[in-house]
Amino acid sequence: MFCALFSTCVKELIPDKNGYKPEIVVWTILDPDSTITVITTGNRGINPEDKVNIPSIDFFLYEDSLKVETLFSQKISSTEQIHTFSHKAQSGKKYTLKIFNQEFDLSATTRIPERMKIPLNLSLTKGENARLSYSLLDDPVQSDAYQFDIKMVNSGILRDSLQQTILDSEYVYIENFLNFDEPSLNYNLLGLNIINTGNYTYPVSDLLFNGKSKEFLFTISNPVSKFIKVPRQLADPPMNDLLECKKRFAIVRSRNISPDYYKFISSENQNNGIFGTPYFNPTNLYSNVSGGLGLMAAVSERTDTIWVFK
Secondary structure, X not given: OHHHHHHHHXXXXXXXXXXXXXXXXXXXXEOOOOEEEXXXXXXXXXXXXXXXXXXXXXXXXXXXXXXXXXXXXEEEEOOOEEEEEEEEOOOXXXXXXXXXXXXXXXXXXXXXXXXXXXXXXXXXXXXEEEEEEEEEEOOOOOOOEEEEEXXXXXXXXXXXXXXXXXXXXXXXXXXXXXXXXXXXXXXXXXXXXXXXXXXXXXXXXXXXXXXXXXXXXXXXXXXXXXEEXXXXXXXXXXXXXEEEEEEEEEEEEEEEEOHHHHHHHHHHHHHHHHOOOOOXXXXXXXXXXXXXXXXXXXXXXXEEEEEEEO
């Protein structure tokens, strides 16, 4: 998931009249109880020899200003390299990454948000356009931004709608939510439908509800009937099969992202929102890496399940 965003952070630099200048790009997203993986690459120039090739450079990891691990003699080049610390990140902790040798000196810092708490309310109505409500209490101390990924899972017996023969006795059909009712007032940004945030919604900053309770509303299909139509893949002409649901439940993934991650997504969105217009110049993607390019950020995620029947 994070590697997909990495490509948007890698910005090839155009050599000026003084020649090619090598730049290191760093990408790392921390989450609690996971080892810390750092992805690096480098810019390229016009000439084939204009590329980053660092045979040996050291990585230092600090937790709340205390050095916890070192990776010696790492390689960085213009192709993607992966560097993994064995130390597991913890929520609420501040982490600093330093990358250093005689030629390069990079550093970046982020803090992992506290673990997301059990929602104040998590409910789901019935109907083709059912309402899923998720309420949380925002932390007044942290600067938070929230994202959601919601899916309805239907599993049961799939039958040919014409011949009534069983096609699959343990078929699983997953549907994404239909709509996210968050007002654009909470975004204040352009081109919200263009941004690529994977399966997650565009992040909502707590600027308007800092320290208060907040309800998020989604539209999702939760029909009253246990029978639903499932589009048959690669059918020509298009046709549906009939799924008799034995189980149905909604999976709600919510996450709190660090301010650095929010700023990066915002800057990427501004770039996409003004693309092709003659009135604006492209904005630079946000980077918190001193001495280089890229991003060091963090997320804290939780998963909840709403059972409809089982």
